[in-house]
Amino acid sequence: MSKRPKIIVVLGATASGKSALALRLAIEFNGELVSADSRTVYRGLDIGTAKDTAQTLGSIPEYLIDIVDPDQEFSVAIWKNSAEQAIDEIILRGKTPIVVGGTGLYIQSLVDNLELPSVPPNPKLRLRLEKLNIDELAERLRKLDPEGAEAVDLKNPRRIIRAIEILNALGGSLKEHRKLGEPKYEFLQIGVQVDRAELFRRIDARADDMIARGLFDEVRWLVQKYGANAPAMNALGYRQLVPCVEGKSELVECVVELKRETKQYAKRQMTWFKRDKRIVWTESFGEARNSAIDFLKYNKLN
Structure with a gap:
């Protein structure tokens, strides 16, 4: 037991x-x-x-x-x-x-x-992503990981940026990490x-x-x-x-x-x-x- x-x-x-x-x-x-x-x-x-x-x-x-x-x-x-x-x-x-x-x-x-995953912040990537509006960020994430995007709050730019940051560093999908x-x-x-x-x-x-x-x-x-x-x-x-x-x-x-x-x-x-x-x-x-x-x-x- x-x-x-x-x-x-x-x-x-x-x-x-x-x-x-x-x-x-x-x-x-x-x-x-x-x-x-x-x-x-x-x-x-x-x-x-x-x-x-x-x-x-x-x-x-x-x-x-x-x-x-x-x-x-x-x-x-x-x-x-x-x-x-x-x-x-x-x-x-x-x-x-x-x-x-x-x-x-x-x-x-x-x-x-x-x-x-332990992925440190990427200031240069964040700076580029922060120039995009919320719809553009969501679309970027969907292209990288369609399934993973469904589990991310697509109204929260920081959540989207963090997800993209992880995928950019590790590749693959959010689920496999x-x-x-x-x-x-x-x-x-x-x-x-x-x-x-x-x-x-x-x-x-x-x-x-x-x-x-x-x-x-x-x-x-x-x-x-x-x-x-x-x-x-x-x-x-x-x-x-x-x-x-x-x-x-x-x-x-x-x-x-x-x-x-x-x-x-x-x-x-x-x-x-x-x-x-x-x-x-x-x-x-x-x-x-x-x-x-x-x-x-x-x-x-x-």
Whole structure:
């Protein structure tokens, strides 16, 4: 029988309620949380990531939140190494690690122990690519790796440029450079299932709430301090408001775009997660709790 440490993963689309579910599981099973979100790693990105509404954890720690400044680069490999370190520390304290988030590649890198390529930045290549618009970048990536392009956020120029950078250095495809390593942990992946109409309603309501609580001022402050081209400013919820901050668009136009792109992102998240047949989908805390009980009970018996 497997003696690998057991880890619970709670995943789903943005606004699906996965953070609330993970918190309840952490309380129920003596757990601590590890964030798998490519936006919440950045300090200062609070309202637009719903980070400020998650400050109800009380005594439940959550790792990999606010660990880098907005002008710093952050990669899947860095996240994976940091997540494994946090998980090992949680296990040593006799707690249950619960990974929660919606960044699919982060979660896959951990669950499948992907051996990710170590490719340093190529400043000259980046300079050339940054002169292209988003459609030209996406087309460049599709020509290099059509299948790999489907797994990249084609609305995020930095993600596209990084993918092209890796392919330029190593050749081949992105998939072949993400090799499976030996399993380190055993996982229960719990997916939060929400009806699409309800999910879109939540996305609209949350966007309006973020604006009401000062998202525009937060983006303006970040742009003033770090610049509109800082890595963090490509994050969903931030890049959509930059034109408004710069006076190129009206706020109402930026909010419409924010809602539209968030819904598109949610659909891409669900497409990504639905490909993994190991995920146990749930619509309630009770279902998730029962799955966790069975999973952790097995761990205790073996």
